[in-house]
Amino acid sequence: MQASVFGMMGLFQRKKGIGAAFSTFVRSFLDAHPQEADKLLDLYVLGTSGTSDDDEAFVNILRFATDIGYRASAHTLASTFHGQTYLLQFAEPNPWDGPFKGYTTHVLDVAFFFQNYNDFLSSSQIVTAENFADDVIRFANEDAPI
Incomplete structure (x- = not known):
């Protein structure tokens, strides 16, 4: 998970009951696709068998927001380029x-x-x-990252 400062600031004050609220939102938004809603919520441990702990649910919702806001958009953008494409996933x-x-x-x-x-x-x-740093510098100099 890559926690965004903006995501934290926007959700932190809503942490109490956040898992249940997010689950209700997803089920409402995907009401025509209940199986997909269940899959999504289970993937982020927020479904019926998910956590009721607000701290854990908060982190899982940030994981979801990160995947949508950063990972999905980066993959989509990278897929539009012709030729060799590199996509970095930083996970320290x-x-x-x-x-x-x-x-x-x-x-x-x-x-x-x-x-x-x-x-x-x-x-x-x-x-x-x-x-x-070596990989980024290599890439900036048109060499393939190692």
Whole structure:
């Protein structure tokens, strides 16, 4: 999950009962397609067998929003280009304390790319940051990422 600051700000105050509210919305929106609604809700652990924990539901809804807002749009855009296309999926966990520690968060890739926070990263995250920066620089110079 890549947690967007905007997503967090827009949903955080609605966290109480958010799983049930989201489930009701999805079922209403997809009322002509109840099986698809069930599949979607089950995929994000928000269906009838899903979580009733507001914190877990909140994270799962952010995962859904991330998949729609970032992943689906990136895949769609990438599919429109002719020839060789590269699509990066950055999935390093946020190392800093806070509600999204352990999750991939929005713009964490920037910190890894510029490497100005390496003192706060684990040794494996530093290696990832260095490889990521190398790949981006290679791509900018018209070389294939490794």
